Amino acid sequence: xxxxxxxxxxxxxxxxxxxxxxxxxxxxxxxxxxxxxxxxxxxxxxxxxxxxxxxxxxxxxxxxxxxxxxxxxxxxxxxxxxxxxxxxxxxxxxxxxxxxxxxxxxxxxxxxxxxxxxxxxxxxxxxxxxxxxxxxxxxxxx
Numbered sequence: 001x002x003x004x005x006x007x008x009x010x011x012x013x014x015x016x017x018x019x020x021x022x023x024x025x026x027x028x029x030x031x032x033x034x035x036x037x038x039x040x041x042x043x044x045x046x047x048x049x050x051x052x053x054x055x056x057x058x059x060x061x062x063x064x065x066x067x068x069x070x071x072x073x074x075x076x077x078x079x080x081x082x083x084x085x086x087x088x089x090x091x092x093x094x095x096x097x098x099x100x101x102x103x104x105x106x107x108x109x110x111x112x113x114x115x116x117x118x119x120x121x122x123x124x125x126x127x128x129x130x131x132x133x134x135x136x137x138x139x140x141x142x
Contacts, residue, residue, distance in 0.1 A: 001057060002090075008052040009094040010084060012077055012101060014064065016042035027065045046076040048084065050092065059084060077101050078109050085113060094118060 002008070016033040019025055019042050033040045044064030050057045060083065062076040071079075077097070084090045095110055099120045110117045121127070126135040 002050050002059075003052045003055065004089075004091050005052065006091050006093050008050060008090075008092040009096055010059075010081070010090070010092050011049040011051055011056075012046070012080065012095065012097040013049075014044060014046045014073055014100070016040060016044050018042050027063060027068065029065075029067075031064075044073070046073055046080070048080045050084075050090065059088075074101065074103055074106055077106055081109070081113070085115075 016031055016035070018033065018036070018040055019028045020040055022028055022041065025043075027043050028041050029044070030039050030041055031044050032038070033042060046062045046064060047058065048060040050059050060080045062071075062080065064071075064073055064076065066072065081095065084092075093115055095115055095117045097106075097117070097119050099122055102119045102121055102125075107117065121138055123138055125138045127138055127141065128135045129141070
């Protein structure tokens with residue numbers, strides 16, 4: 001059903017299913033919710049969506065349950081991308097995600113698989129544009 005083209009892109013994001021009023025539900029943890037702007041009891045889900053000019057299709061999701069599988073949200077991020085490109089042979093070239101996933105291990109992984117990313121970075125980050133230049137504060141880059 002998807003338009004498997006180089007012009008498509010992948011979107012990765014997480015959400016928290018609010019379970020504030022639950023008493024005992026497996027995998028409910030206190031975690032940050034951007035919607036609530038604070039910690040809530042909920043089930044965390046990492047989502048992968050394929051998008052092109054006219055359509056959006058959910059491809060994958062992972063329940064964030066580190067006590068069960070020992071994986072971080074970043075582990076799920078890389079696992080879903082690996083599966084999308086290696087097992088599903090997706091041709092999308094651009095990956096979109098928010099600053100939560102802008103960890104160096106994720107950015108290096110995307111670089112290694114010859115894809116591009118669009119994300120935001122917090123202004124206190126150090127970045128390296130080349131090995132020769134080394135790390136500089138993001139605010140120092142024109």
